[in-house]
Amino acid sequence: MYVDQLTNSLVAEPRGSTALIREPTIGHDPEPASSISATDKGVNVTYFPSRSCCRLSQVFMDRLTKAWLYPNLTFRLSSLGRTYYKCIGVLHNFTDRVIQERKLQREFSENSANEKLETGKKKRLAFLDMLLDVSEGGTKLADEEIREEVDTFMFEGHDTTATAICYALYLLGLHPEVQDRAYQEQENIFQGSDRTVTMKDLNDMQYLERVIKESLRLYPSVPEILREINSDIKIGGHTLPAGTVLHVHMYVLHRNPHQFPNPEKFDPDNFLPERVAKRHPYAYIPFSAGPRNCIGQKFALLEEKTVLSYMLRHYELRSRDSREDIKVYNALILRMCEGFNISVTPRKKSVDL
Numbered sequence: 001m002y003v004d005q006l007t008n009s010l011v012a013e014p015r016g017s018t019a020l021i022r023e024p025t026i027g028h029d030p031e032p033a034s035s036i037s038a039t040d041k042g043v044n045v046t047y048f049p050s051r052s053c054c055r056l057s058q059v060f061m062d063r064l065t066k067a068w069l070y071p072n073l074t075f076r077l078s079s080l081g082r083t084y085y086k087c088i089g090v091l092h093n094f095t096d097r098v099i100q101e102r103k104l105q106r107e108f109s110e111n112s113a114n115e116k117l118e119t120g121k122k123k124r125l126a127f128l129d130m131l132l133d134v135s136e137g138g139t140k141l142a143d144e145e146i147r148e149e150v151d152t153f154m155f156e157g158h159d160t161t162a163t164a165i166c167y168a169l170y171l172l173g174l175h176p177e178v179q180d181r182a183y184q185e186q187e188n189i190f191q192g193s194d195r196t197v198t199m200k201d202l203n204d205m206q207y208l209e210r211v212i213k214e215s216l217r218l219y220p221s222v223p224e225i226l227r228e229i230n231s232d233i234k235i236g237g238h239t240l241p242a243g244t245v246l247h248v249h250m251y252v253l254h255r256n257p258h259q260f261p262n263p264e265k266f267d268p269d270n271f272l273p274e275r276v277a278k279r280h281p282y283a284y285i286p287f288s289a290g291p292r293n294c295i296g297q298k299f300a301l302l303e304e305k306t307v308l309s310y311m312l313r314h315y316e317l318r319s320r321d322s323r324e325d326i327k328v329y330n331a332l333i334l335r336m337c338e339g340f341n342i343s344v345t346p347r348k349k350s351v352d353l
Ligand code: HEM
Pocket: 152, 153, 154, 156, 157, 158, 160, 161, 164, 220, 221, 222, 225, 226, 286, 287, 288, 292, 293, 294, 295, 296, 297, 299, 300
């Protein structure tokens, strides 16, 4: 469903497609939560509050540049603070609805969470179901505690993946030769069929995986992370004392010419196994590395492959803006200042736009 929304949005308004692509990854900002309904067939679609999510990260970065807004009191009284708490309200409202809807759905569902598959193996549970199971069993989790966990996963996983898809589409549209090769791989896997993807298909998409990795190298969705060091470290003849907060800039790190010769060139073959083997293990870290790295990275890759596979099979993409035209900025997420122009042409006559 969301790929359809994506293509409709792209055709309706190509400029600003970062926003247009982000929205359909799950939906768009919700109407006030007027009704929640669940049936044995499922729950109503819940739209994702993308705009509030995006605004929140911008407010956060804005606050960083205004020292007088550091104290919570002044922040709360400022217009920036008011925007922040309004967005937080929208996001919490959304998560509460997701949890409530799931609870309702579980009541209607004939299959218990402990259902076993025919093979005798226990069915894999969704993360939210695990939390609800724990809550219904012995250890009681407060609704707020469940919400915090759901918030973490939903908001860490949404903007990052949507942004990564956006940059990958842009780069595919800019490099017809790469797009042709990726399309050919899809043709080999699907043989012209319109069926949905299987896990085996996703594993077979080796070239597309390299495209995604290379896109994340040039445009890491999270351009920077912070780490506090717990012991002194010597770097380049300087000693950084324990307690220092280091900013690790993946955007810059991924352009190290010693690790990636010709670093600005979009070259998915940078991720051929033999080239990866020659590089430092931390030369490429779009998902961070070590403790507290991204817990959703495998899922993100599968999600990206699924969306891009659909797009490649059904549409030919042409990006209209050069790399020089694309200005990006750090708002926790690497955002495009003005989006990009892309034209989307159906590959087969049967595909409607
Ligand atoms: C292309 C997509 C994604 C990118 C580039 C990405 C990147 C990252 C990075 C760099 C971090 C470390 C942040 C830090 O230390 O400050 C992180 C953490 C995290 N990510 Fe992702 N992420 C992506 C998708 C996802 C998805 C789909 C999920 C969940 C379904 C997810 C869940 C998380 C969580 C829960 C953490 C915090 C882990 C912890 O602190 O222990 N991410 N991600």
